[in-house]
Amino acid sequence: MKSQYDLIAIGAGSAGLGVSIAMKRLGFEVLLIDRYDQRIGGDCLNDGCVPSKALIHVSRMMHNARRTQPFGWTAEGATDLAAVMQYVRERQDIIRAHENAAYLREAEKLDVALGTASFVGKQEIEVRPTNGGPPERTSARNIILCTGSKPRQLDVEGIDRVNVYTNENIFTLKQLPQRLLVIGAGPIGIEMAQAFQRFGSQVTVVGSEARILDKELPEVSDLLQKRLAEEGIEFKLKSRVNAFRDAHIAEVESAEGRVELVQFDVVLVAIGRTFNYDDLNLAAAGIDLDDQGRLKLNDYLQTTNTHVFAAGDAAAGAPAGQRLFSHAAELHVSTLISNLITPGRVLDKKLTYDYFSWVTFTDPEVATFGLLDDELKKRSIGYERLEYDFAHDDRAIIEDYEYARMILFTEPKGINPFGTKILGGTIIAPNAGELVQELILAIQHKLTAGDFFNKIYPYPTASRVNKSVWVDHISDNLPGIVKKAVKWLY
Numbered sequence: 001m002k003s004q005y006d007l008i009a010i011g012a013g014s015a016g017l018g019v020s021i022a023m024k025r026l027g028f029e030v031l032l033i034d035r036y037d038q039r040i041g042g043d044c045l046n047d048g049c050v051p052s053k054a055l056i057h058v059s060r061m062m063h064n065a066r067r068t069q070p071f072g073w074t075a076e077g078a079t080d081l082a083a084v085m086q087y088v089r090e091r092q093d094i095i096r097a098h099e100n101a102a103y104l105r106e107a108e109k110l111d112v113a114l115g116t117a118s119f120v121g122k123q124e125i126e127v128r129p130t131n132g133g134p135p136e137r138t139s140a141r142n143i144i145l146c147t148g149s150k151p152r153q154l155d156v157e158g159i160d161r162v163n164v165y166t167n168e169n170i171f172t173l174k175q176l177p178q179r180l181l182v183i184g185a186g187p188i189g190i191e192m193a194q195a196f197q198r199f200g201s202q203v204t205v206v207g208s209e210a211r212i213l214d215k216e217l218p219e220v221s222d223l224l225q226k227r228l229a230e231e232g233i234e235f236k237l238k239s240r241v242n243a244f245r246d247a248h249i250a251e252v253e254s255a256e257g258r259v260e261l262v263q264f265d266v267v268l269v270a271i272g273r274t275f276n277y278d279d280l281n282l283a284a285a286g287i288d289l290d291d292q293g294r295l296k297l298n299d300y301l302q303t304t305n306t307h308v309f310a311a312g313d314a315a316a317g318a319p320a321g322q323r324l325f326s327h328a329a330e331l332h333v334s335t336l337i338s339n340l341i342t343p344g345r346v347l348d349k350k351l352t353y354d355y356f357s358w359v360t361f362t363d364p365e366v367a368t369f370g371l372l373d374d375e376l377k378k379r380s381i382g383y384e385r386l387e388y389d390f391a392h393d394d395r396a397i398i399e400d401y402e403y404a405r406m407i408l409f410t411e412p413k414g415i416n417p418f419g420t421k422i423l424g425g426t427i428i429a430p431n432a433g434e435l436v437q438e439l440i441l442a443i444q445h446k447l448t449a450g451d452f453f454n455k456i457y458p459y460p461t462a463s464r465v466n467k468s469v470w471v472d473h474i475s476d477n478l479p480g481i482v483k484k485a486v487k488w489l490y
């Protein structure tokens with residue numbers, strides 16, 4: 001470790017890796033710090049995106065195998081959860097081969113310190129090595145806080161008697177629980193609920209909101225909940241676990257005050273996140289938190305110390321809002337780098353989520369992008385709502401999509417409907433996360449309905465829906481004057 005760097009990144013998850021590798025490749029002296037070698041890659045690699053998506057992949061294979069019965073095949077058996085988790089670990093290890101301290105030092109020429117970082121001055125930090133050596137001090141022109149988040153704990157009576165898991169240890173389970181109680185109906189709870197139900201657990205989801213995935217449009221939440229209920233998941237929404245009566249019985253109370261007992265073997269708590277600022281000694285650097293305990297940031301991801309910025313989950317206090325995703329970390333990193341390397345604040349880019357998107361990897365997937373109706377109303381932006389239900393989509397018919405819908409928010413149609421642009425929307429469908437990519441590009445580059453209309457899509461690709469939605473909308477709403485003009489030309 002040198003005594004001075006151009007940039008220090010604290011935390012080596014999606015944000016810290018992204019900013020440190022990019023800045024090093026640009027020619028700067030960079031130090032990357034994380035507590036342990038095994039934490040490099042952060043939540044995404046170790047107990048977030050990668051293990052959850054590997055688990056979902058296996059559960060989907062099992063579900064699809066069961067669906068072959070009408071065609072003369074029979075797939076049956078009990079899930080060997082230890083083998084599933086072994087598969088998950090193997091996938092993680094493949095990625096870990098290029099996300100570890102030795103590799104980063106060798107291949108990226110990065111300085112990597114393994115220890116806990118805390119501030120001792122405005123631009124100075126101390127690293128307490130995890131292996132117990134003496135603390136070392138170093139400083140930098142700019143420091144980026146990439147310290148991520150951790151699961152919010154559930155504090156109810158009797159929880160100490162219960163076999164309780166979070167995303168930090170659920171992937172170590174070796175035996176499939178017969179009955180799994182999931183607390184929290186956000187993306188973690190819902191993705192894991194479907195995977196475990198498909199493995200063979202009886203899953204009950206308790207959520208405090210009136211619907212699952214409450215950041216999605218209500219009709220999308222409802223459609224997905226119907227599908228999950230058909231698969232056998234039980235829901236107790238607008239409800240909370242009050243207490244655990246013993247190691248297998250939870251007392252669940254609805255908002256109306258009705259109390260029910262739910263039996264379970266294992267509990268998964270997924271009720272949101274808190275942030276890892278405790279060890280940082282932020283006061284020593286003049287860095288303030290907001291009234292919700294998140295970093296106080298400006299539009300440029302800068303803390304109250306002008307030399308210290310935040311990226312990734314740690315940047316949840318940004319005025320643009322809270323987006324806890326690996327690709328939000330990518331957006332923060334690209335915004336920060338572009339601001340750090342351009343001279344003068346006038347050219348600085350503000351953080352914006354106007355073109356942001358996310359995908360919940362249920363089956364069907366839910367993909368959401370751009371500005372939805374609530375935000376459009378808040379900003380007084382006029383819009384039209386287009387809905388496409390896939391009923392006449394040949395690919396959906398061929399592959400028997402059960403629950404699919406596309407909802408787009410577009411500019412109000414002007415005289416020339418082909419000039420209409422998309423503002424945002426959501427798709428629930430198999431592979432919605434892939435279907436939506438073209439639409440995200442369209443909002444970012446201001447493509448119009450005409451651009452989709454004029455594109456010829458190979459038949460029967462799933463993304464033909466991105467054109468069909470416009471074909472239906474425009475042909476149903478062609479102004480009389482346009483029809484008259486066309487007839488006259490004919």
Ligand SMILES: Cc1cc2nc3c(=O)[nH]c(=O)nc-3n(C[C@H](O)[C@H](O)[C@H](O)COP(=O)(O)OP(=O)(O)OC[C@H]3O[C@@H](n4cnc5c(N)ncnc54)[C@H](O)[C@@H]3O)c2cc1C
Binds near residue numbers: 047
């Ligand atoms: C179950 C689950 C599934 C998810 N699925 C997806 C998905 O499919 N797609 C998606 O985009 N996002 C997903 N996410 C969210 C995604 O994992 C996070 O948004 C992302 O990992 C955040 O990255 P980060 O770099 O901000 O923080 P982290 O990955 O949390 O990294 C922070 C690092 O900082 C280190 N650190 C903290 N304090 C200190 C200190 N004082 N000194 C040294 N080091 C420190 C920690 O050890 C940690 O390694 C999922 C999350 C979970 C929990």
Ligand SMILES: NC(=O)c1ccc[n+]([C@@H]2O[C@H](COP(=O)([O-])OP(=O)(O)OC[C@H]3O[C@@H](n4cnc5c(N)ncnc54)[C@H](O)[C@@H]3O)[C@@H](O)[C@H]2O)c1
Binds near residue numbers: 187209270324325
């Ligand atoms: N596919 C993906 O991209 C993906 C997948 C998983 C997680 N993530 C990210 O990780 C973040 C954290 O996920 P999460 O699901 O823990 O959090 P979340 O905050 O998104 O959802 C948690 C849900 O639990 C509810 N809740 C809170 N306290 C409760 C209680 N006591 N009892 C019952 N319900 C309660 C909340 O109201 C909320 O609906 C997400 O915001 C998301 O950004 C992303």
